[in-house]
Amino acid sequence: MSASSPRPPDAPDAxxxxxxxxxxxxxxxxxxxxxxxxxxxxxxxxxxxxxxxAALNLSRAEVHGVIGFYRHFRSHAPGRHVVQICxxxxxxxxxxxxxxxxAREALGCGFHETSxxxxxxxxxVYCLGNCAxxxxxxxxxxxxxxxxxxRFDELLAELRxxx
Amino acid sequence: MSxxxxxxxxxxxxxxxxxxxxxxxxxxxxxxxxxDIVRNGSRGLVWLEPLVEVEAGGRRLAYGxxxxxxxxxLFDAGFLDGGAHALALGPTEEIPWLAGQQRLTFxxxxxxxxxxxxxxxxxxxWRGLKxxxxxxxxxxxxxxxASGLRGRxxxxxxxxxxxxxxxxxxxxQKYVVCNADEGDSGTLSDRMLREGDPYCLIExxxxxxxxxxxxxxxxxxxxxxxxxARILAAAIGRAREAGWLGADIVGSGRAFDIELRIGxxxxxxxxxxxxxxxLEGRRGIVRAKPPLPxxxxxxxxxxxxxxxxxxxxxxxxxxxxxxxxxxxxSGRSRGTLPFQLxxxxxxxxxxxxxxxxxxxxxxxDFGGGTLSGRPIRAVQVGGPLxxxxxxxxxxxxxxxxxxxxIDAMLGHGGIVVFDDRVDMRRMARFxxxxxxxxxxxxxxxxxxxxxxxxxxxxxxxxxxxxxxGERLxxxxxLCDTLLHGSACGLGGMTPYxxxxxxxxxxxxxxxxxxxxxx
Numbered sequence: 001m002s003a004s005s006p007r008p009p010d011a012p013d014a015x016x017x018x019x020x021x022x023x024x025x026x027x028x029x030x031x032x033x034x035x036x037x038x039x040x041x042x043x044x045x046x047x048x049x050x051x052x053x054a055a056l057n058l059s060r061a062e063v064h065g066v067i068g069f070y071r072h073f074r075s076h077a078p079g080r081h082v083v084q085i086c087x088x089x090x091x092x093x094x095x096x097x098x099x100x101x102x103a104r105e106a107l108g109c110g111f112h113e114t115s116x117x118x119x120x121x122x123x124x125v126y127c128l129g130n131c132a133x134x135x136x137x138x139x140x141x142x143x144x145x146x147x148x149x150x151r152f153d154e155l156l157a158e159l160r161x162x163x
Numbered sequence: 164m165s166x167x168x169x170x171x172x173x174x175x176x177x178x179x180x181x182x183x184x185x186x187x188x189x190x191x192x193x194x195x196x197x198x199d200i201v202r203n204g205s206r207g208l209v210w211l212e213p214l215v216e217v218e219a220g221g222r223r224l225a226y227g228x229x230x231x232x233x234x235x236x237l238f239d240a241g242f243l244d245g246g247a248h249a250l251a252l253g254p255t256e257e258i259p260w261l262a263g264q265q266r267l268t269f270x271x272x273x274x275x276x277x278x279x280x281x282x283x284x285x286x287x288x289w290r291g292l293k294x295x296x297x298x299x300x301x302x303x304x305x306x307x308x309a310s311g312l313r314g315r316x317x318x319x320x321x322x323x324x325x326x327x328x329x330x331x332x333x334x335x336q337k338y339v340v341c342n343a344d345e346g347d348s349g350t351l352s353d354r355m356l357r358e359g360d361p362y363c364l365i366e367x368x369x370x371x372x373x374x375x376x377x378x379x380x381x382x383x384x385x386x387x388x389x390x391x392a393r394i395l396a397a398a399i400g401r402a403r404e405a406g407w408l409g410a411d412i413v414g415s416g417r418a419f420d421i422e423l424r425i426g427x428x429x430x431x432x433x434x435x436x437x438x439x440x441x442l443e444g445r446r447g448i449v450r451a452k453p454p455l456p457x458x459x460x461x462x463x464x465x466x467x468x469x470x471x472x473x474x475x476x477x478x479x480x481x482x483x484x485x486x487x488x489x490x491x492x493s494g495r496s497r498g499t500l501p502f503q504l505x506x507x508x509x510x511x512x513x514x515x516x517x518x519x520x521x522x523x524x525x526x527x528d529f530g531g532g533t534l535s536g537r538p539i540r541a542v543q544v545g546g547p548l549x550x551x552x553x554x555x556x557x558x559x560x561x562x563x564x565x566x567x568x569i570d571a572m573l574g575h576g577g578i579v580v581f582d583d584r585v586d587m588r589r590m591a592r593f594x595x596x597x598x599x600x601x602x603x604x605x606x607x608x609x610x611x612x613x614x615x616x617x618x619x620x621x622x623x624x625x626x627x628x629x630x631x632g633e634r635l636x637x638x639x640x641l642c643d644t645l646l647h648g649s650a651c652g653l654g655g656m657t658p659y660x661x662x663x664x665x666x667x668x669x670x671x672x673x674x675x676x677x678x679x680x681x
Binding site: 071 | 176209347351353354387389391423426428429430441443445446447462504507533547580582597601
């Protein structure tokens with residue numbers, strides 16, 4: 001494609017600008033807009049920041065500051081799956097720390113990192129509201145209870161498509 | 164057609180409820196049995212999830228915990244008609260763990276399909292709102308005040324007083340904000356209610372709107388609860404379609420609507436002013452008070468900010484009267500609290516009881532001790548900012564004032580159990596670490612003090628010897644600074660778990676049990 005050709009309508013920045021415009025009239029629009037962008041693109045790409053700022057009449061610094069403040073928002077797309085391990089007290093009481101160590105070993109990566117095969121990004125989370133049957137793990141939008149090392153390996157195998 | 168109930172609650176699903184529901188559907192097809200599978204909320208007996216119920220002889224009969232591999236045998240046993248099986252628990256309402264509770268706010272949770280408007284109305288839903296529609300605003304507030312209801316998010320501020328302040332705050336745009344961002348570990352009541360009885364929260368918010376003259380409500384829900392978000396979003400849509408929300412609530416000429424907003428993984432947004440900042444589209448940084456949110460809250464307008472359980476209790480109070488609710492409880496703590504038994508506990512889940520119950524009753528009679536079978540050593544009540552309670556204090560009645568007297572707090576009613584393998588120095592360290600992780604950065608004691616606290620506790624771990632006493636004194640002094648110098652409850656209450664660990668378990672900090680009194 002030559003530099004002068006019009007961008008296709010589904011190019012990310014056109015789509016982001018459209019999302020931003022669609023949210024512009026909403027009171028307190030920034031978080032809903034960031035969610036909408038991340039839900040679609042799996043992250044808030046850096047090039048989205050000026051588009052958001054322009055649409056909501058904010059400075060780029062303000063937008064950047066909000067993205068950085070909230071743990072949920074990320075600037076880079078994660079691995080194919082996001083696995084969160086609860087670090088909070090109720091899960092600690094049932095061995096969350098051991099599970100965390102096992103997960104780091106099994107994936108060969110730490111929190112906020114992605115396994116070498118790109119399958120899994122590991123994240124800490126502080127409470128999934130599943131406190132009476134921990135340790136708890138969230139895989140995508142599903143919460144799994146009573147996760148020990150063996151159950152974690154089963155989940156990983158499912159995610160990696162292995163038998 | 165047999166009705167079978169398989170919960171869709173997060174915890175039930177976390178233990179395999181979806182697969183159980185699929186297995187029941189498949190087995191029924193195979194056998195040509197006509198089965199209507201209802202995905203209900205959870206009864207709160209998390210230790211028995213997935214808890215499957217059937218309707219037989221006009222009663223609900225329970226089986227649990229059910230795994231997919233049990234399903235064929237349950238059909239063989241004729242469970243659709245209440246047949247005997249090793250997993251049979253008898254009539255659900257007669258399970259002692261449930262029968263011993265006082266379900267007021269949670270009366271409907273787990274009974275039916277949470278999105279069924281028919282189920283909701285059949286269970287007494289909308290009666291409180293209908294009563295409220297016939298009352299002047301001041302009378303609605305008076306009923307809430309008479310009930311003695313206090314904020315269930317932890318601060319225990321009288322709900323009626325807050326509502327009255329907003330009601331009297333002049334005309335113009337006002338808001339009702341539901342704080343659904345509870346991130347306290349050991350807390351599942353709010354999530355269970357939103358997933359199991361979402362119309363109850365909607366009804367409570369509408370009542371609050373009528374009481375204070377607000378026409379717009381927001382639910383600020385944490386992003387960690389995707390199932391609650393799905394159910395609540397659907398419930399808001401259906402309630403609007405049915406006329407319970409919108410410009411003209413069931414033909415009354417009164418307006419109230421609700422928008423669901425999703426948080427983004429910041430514990431601090433459970434603090435009401437940080438939540439308002441977040442709703443307005445900014446970083447969740449706490450605001451200085453005054454002005455109170457009741458006078459200058461969301462977008463600078465008078466705003467009721469209440470927790471999920473507080474709002475979801477309003478329909479009952481408007482239906483049965485403030486005096487009925489006030490008739491439960493102890494001292495100045497009126498009504499019930501949905502306690503949550505969590506962590507290392509054999510029979511965990513939701514226990515709604517009137518204030519005044521003791522940890523001994525909850526941990527032993529309901530909880531059955533630890534899951535590990537080892538002795539309970541420490542219990543954290545009220546989330547990550549709550550104090551650690553040693554067994555010697557398990558007989559203190561759970562009410563706001565009595566807990567205040569022992570330098571503890573009820574908070575959200577979350578109870579997290581640890582056995583005798585817990586290292587209380589590590590738990591004190593975690594409290595500081597959590598504060599550092601979640602601090603919004605507004606005030607120095609919290610932003611810097613929490614990190615210094617982690618370092619100090621690490622140096623304590625180097626154990627005993629010269630300077631140990633000085634380091635302990637420094638930790639206590641740091642806690643004093645956090646307690647009195649922080650802008651909000653995060654920094655201000657992190658000392659509770661730290662100092663209570665130090666006070667009740669000095670041996671874990673290299674102090675002989677006798678002698679040193681922190």
